[in-house]
Amino acid sequence: MIITPFLRKNLFxxxxxxxxxxxRLHYWRKLEKTQYYSRMRLEEIQWQRLERLWRFLWENNDFYRNKFLEAGLTEKSLQGPDDITKLPILTKEEVRNNNLISKGFQKGKLLHFKTGGSTGKALDIFLTEECSEIRHAYTRRHDRWAGWEPGEPVGAVWGNPKRPITFKQKIFNMLVQPKIFLDTMNITDEAVLEFAREWQSIKPSLLFGHAHSVFILCRKIKKLGITSIRPNAIISSSMMLIPHERSAIEQTFGVKVTDRYGCEEVGLIASECERHKGMHLNIEHLFIEFIKDDGTPANSGEYGRVIVTDLINFAMPFIRYQIEDVGIPSERTCACGRGLPLMEKVVGRTADFLVKKDGTMVAGISLIENSLTRYRGIDQMQIIQGCLDEIKLNIVPGRGYSAVTDQAVIRYFKQVFGDEINITIRKVSKIKPERSGKYRFSICKVQAF
Ligand SMILES: [Zn+2]
Incomplete structure (x- = not known):
């Protein structure tokens, strides 16, 4: 019997x-409908969930109850969505140092996982089975936006991938979701050739991965002359998608990249739809704010720290949680007709922003993009700002790189940061990923936000 995507989706x-x-399927079918509700109706659903959560916290969560009391709030303080801003922002530090588990839930009976900890701040996250099922359901909805359909095989470029090991996992892999992996910790020629062989045998329709890892795969494909990897859909996730890498990926595969944004603490936050004009925010399950450095809300088009309230994880609630990313909200509406509001893009982590002496923030990713497109011969670049006076650049030189390039790059950085800044360039053969398998191109060790 040949197991087709149709059989997987409709039978197994x-x-x-x-x-x-x-x-899961019940939630997913509902979500397929709600995405086309009007913005007003979606905000009404969001508000009902927020109200319910607020009441729940007051009665069942000592950590938040104390937070309410310290801020002079009661269970009746939430009269409208904006009132949530009366509650102080929740930091990673607080999550790590306090017990956020609500009454009636036991850690041993909840799903448990750890965040990657690529910033050196690993967290333990707990959720209910139901919350996990809802997350699966909305991820499925957003996967479909890229052009993938349930039952179709997936090729993933991922760090430390969870390959099926137990009999149950192998059966699931075969009958429900066939998946092959290229481990981002080991993208050698041999590993890519093996991935291409596996691709040919199960023919995934979706290529899924960290933005930069998919880009590296493209280079290998070109170098090795591989023609068998032909996805119908590409999703890039978990890190900034730099414009020149996006166009290189799209050229290689002849398919648009669907960029998405999320984190392990609260799940998928936003995703591009088939129009690729900004990312739709998942407001059925999350209340998302963009807050400027002065504490006021960012307007459409302005930078703001992303602050998220998870409306469905009652076991370990994340309320006004600062993810440590910076994004740009948008008031545009999308031609696709979905009522889910848009954000323009994620600009990077707060730690990806470099700092000038006068305190001005500079998006590291923009400096990299500018350097790569303006100056000849730079294959890759990583910026590390150790202190206000010092920036180190790790550069992977490509064809045409010379001392002139060095000088031009130094001149450019001095233009931005001032003549006093000390710039050192180190040539490296490659930029290594972090232990999580993700790449970081801009690292600022100066306390900024
Ligand atoms: Zn859209």
Whole structure:
């Protein structure tokens, strides 16, 4: 019997999920409808969930109850969505140092995972089975926006991938979601050739991965003359998608990249739709704010720290949680007709922003993009600002790189940061990923935001 995507979607997956009493498909079908609700109706759903959560916290969560009391708030203080801003922002530090678990939930009975900790700040996250099922459901909705359909195989370029090991996992992989992996910790010629062989045998329709890792795959494909990797859809996730890498990926595969944004603490936050004009915010499950450095909300088009309230994780609630990323909200509407509001893009982590002596923030990713497009011969670049006076650049030189390039880059950085800044350039053969498998191109060690 040949197991086709049609059989997986319409027979095996519903059967397996029914047997395990999973409500995933039920949630997903609902989400397919709500995405086309009007913005007003979606905000109404969001408000109802926020109100319910607020009441729940007051009665069932000592950590938040104390936070309410310290801020002079009660269960009746939330009269409208804007009132949530009366509650102080939640930091990673607080999450690590306090018990956020609500009454009635036991850690041992919850799903547990750790965040990657690529900033050196690993966190323990707990959620209910139901919350996890809802996350699966909306991820599925957003995967479809890229052009993938349930049941179709996936090729993932991922760090430390979780390959199926147990019999149950292998059966699931075969009957529901066939997946092959290229480990970003080991993108050698041999590994890419093996990935291409596997690709040919299961023919994934979706290529999924960290933005830069997919870009590296493109280079290898070109170098090795591989023609078998032909996805219908590409999703880039987990890190900034730099414009020149995006166009290189799109040229290689002849498919538009669907960029998305999320984090392990609260799940998928925003995703591009098939129009690729900004990212739709997942407001059914999250309340998302963009807050400027002075504490006021960012307007459409302005930089703001991303602050998220998870409306569905009652076991370990994240309320006004500062993810440490900076994004740009948007008031534009999308021609696709979805009522979910847009954000323009994620500009990077707060730690990706470099700092000038006068305190001005500079998006490291823009400096890299400018350097790569203006000056000849730079293959890759990583910026590390150790202190206000010093910036180190790790550069992977390409064809045409020379001492003139060095001088031009130094001149450019001095234009931006002032003549006093000390710039050192180190030539490296490659930029290494972090332990999580993600890449960081701009690292600022100066306390900024
Ligand atoms: Zn859209």
């Amino acid at each position: 997956e519903p059967l397996i999920l029914f047997k395990s009493r999973s409500p």
